[in-house]
Amino acid sequence: MSGTGKRAGSNPGGKDDHMDATKLRSGYTTGSCAAAAAKAALIMMITGEDIYNVSIVTPKGIIYNAEIVDIKKSADNSEVTCAVIKDGGDDPDVTTGAYVYVTLRKSDKEGIRIDGGEGVGRVTKPGLDQPIGEAAINSVPRRMIKENLEQVLLTGKSDIKGLDVIVSVPGGEKIAQKTFNPMLGIVGGISILGTTGIVEPMSDSAIVETIRTHVRVKKAEGKEILLAAPGNYGITFLSERYKLEDGNAVMTSNFVYDAVRIALSEGFSKMLFVGHIGKLVKVAGGIKNTHSRYGDHRMEILSDIANDDGIRSELSECVMTDEAVRIITEKGLADKVFPKMAELIKKHMEEWAEGKIQIEIIVFSNEYTELVSTAGAHGFMEGV
Structure with missing residues (x-):
């Protein structure tokens, strides 16, 4: 993959600022x-x-x-x-x-x-x-x-x-x-x-340009709804849950913000984003790039959404989000936390799209179990 566009935060020398x-x-x-x-x-x-x-x-x-x-x-x-x-x-x-x-x-x-x-x-x-x-x-x-x-x-x-x-x-x-x-x-x-x-070694710009190319292909194919997922987990989930073949979804890697901006520049007005909670909960906190080098904050974000001091300490000890899902569910907070998380993901992504793209969200967890979706997500799924 090759490209020339630079991600905000990359140094002008062309190598990522987190690399030596x-x-x-x-x-x-x-x-x-x-x-x-x-x-x-x-x-x-x-x-x-x-x-x-x-x-x-x-x-x-x-x-x-x-x-x-x-x-x-x-x-x-x-x-x-x-x-x-x-x-x-x-x-x-x-x-x-x-x-x-x-x-x-x-x-x-x-x-x-x-x-x-x-x-x-x-x-x-x-x-x-x-x-x-x-x-x-x-x-x-x-x-x-x-x-x-x-x-x-x-x-x-x-x-x-x-x-x-x-x-x-x-x-x-x-x-x-x-x-x-x-x-x-x-x-x-x-x-x-x-x-x-x-x-350029480890070039983020190369990944972003590959995303751009894939989005352009979808637009040229006449797709009205852009289906996107961060990576292989999302692709597998779409295959097992919705029987969609590889190639239906644009793989965005950690570049969620960039993918939204590309979708906007290529003229999409509808987007369905599907991903594991481990990635997408970061977006609920407004994080634009979900790579761990930009910070984790998954448990802090879930704790803030739950707004329940009773589970804050338990969540802080979790390493994996699937374990956090178990705790939230056992505490009877699932119906409160996960829909709010999905709406926050939708809110941030639509703000990144300047309000010009309707974005629906599907989040899954362990064993590719659908955890939560926004109101229009399944309607979008029928149209992809």
């Missing part, structure tokens, strides 16, 4: 790898000589010195293939170690045409960066490839009229199963991504 930036190494996107391989292939096509290193300038202005591997050339040098090994730095990037190949072929047809080969996905749904049927090579990588090739053509002496560019990633179809591509309607492989050309 001096110990984290940035990497390079699949788009940078493809651009570097394309440039090297063209230099070899023009000169006839093998090269093993090439430099490009990424959109962020950082120079990428790429190592070129697995060079193959046709007898007449009209076709050249080479690869760059993807290095995602210290980011937990599933594409790290993948070989990003580019094959260049001379063409009598003027211009530069870019397509995907083995291991590069195809777009099957609207709302993505590329039209349906196109290779999932996003617009910035396409521009990087084209600009680097044009630069070489301008400085090199050649009679090349046109070029066909094929980007491939052997094993990309298997790698893609570990990404959001199947949910987004990208089939057959990974996407060639990157808006800055740089992979």
Whole structure:
């Protein structure tokens, strides 16, 4: 996942403020790898000589010195293939170690045409960066490839009229199963991504941009109600309780506020948010990002909602919210606490949406048991 938008609180250097930036190494996107391989292939096509290193300038202005591997050339040098090994730095990037190949072929047809080969996905749904049927090579990588090739053509002496560019990633179809591509309607492989050309370790912005892409897909599919859940627990709950398949819900991770703002910017007026109490109780307290680094406060929030000194000390000793649910239920406070919690979640999220989105809530607890829902939640569920 790649992105350029920064979460409020992130430092301008691009690394999250909770991380020690001096110990984290940035990497390079699949788009940078493809651009570097394309440039090297063209230099070899023009000169006839093998090269093993090439430099490009990424959109962020950082120079990428790429190592070129697995060079193959046709007898007449009209076709050249080479690869760059993807290095995602210290980011937990599933594409790290993948070989990003580019094959260049001379063409009598003027211009530069870019397509995907083995291991590069195809777009099957609207709302993505590329039209349906196109290779999932996003617009910035396409521009990087084209600009680097044009630069070489301008400085090199050649009679090349046109070029066909094929980007491939052997094993990309298997790698893609570990990404959001199947949910987004990208089939057959990974996407060639990157808006800055740089992979920033543990980048929150990359997650937010993935959420944005998924929301855009839902909008392009004509969905009137945006169904969202923080993660796999929510997806499993929706599958077991409501028989919904993977891909129906946008996964927001901890970025609840960001997801609401994205839904607003993409034009949604209705949203159904489904999650475990362990995440959503934080939202009841007005917490915008539910990651533990921003604070826990779950038991304090439940205690404040209960407004009962008799259970405050018991809740303060709880580690898990499912245990807190048991205590609140046994004390006969469930009908008071959980509906109020759900309304507070709804209230904060609708405020984040500037009152322009009707948001309904379903909260579940242990064993995927539905705990509480707001008044319009089940009506929304019928419409998703």
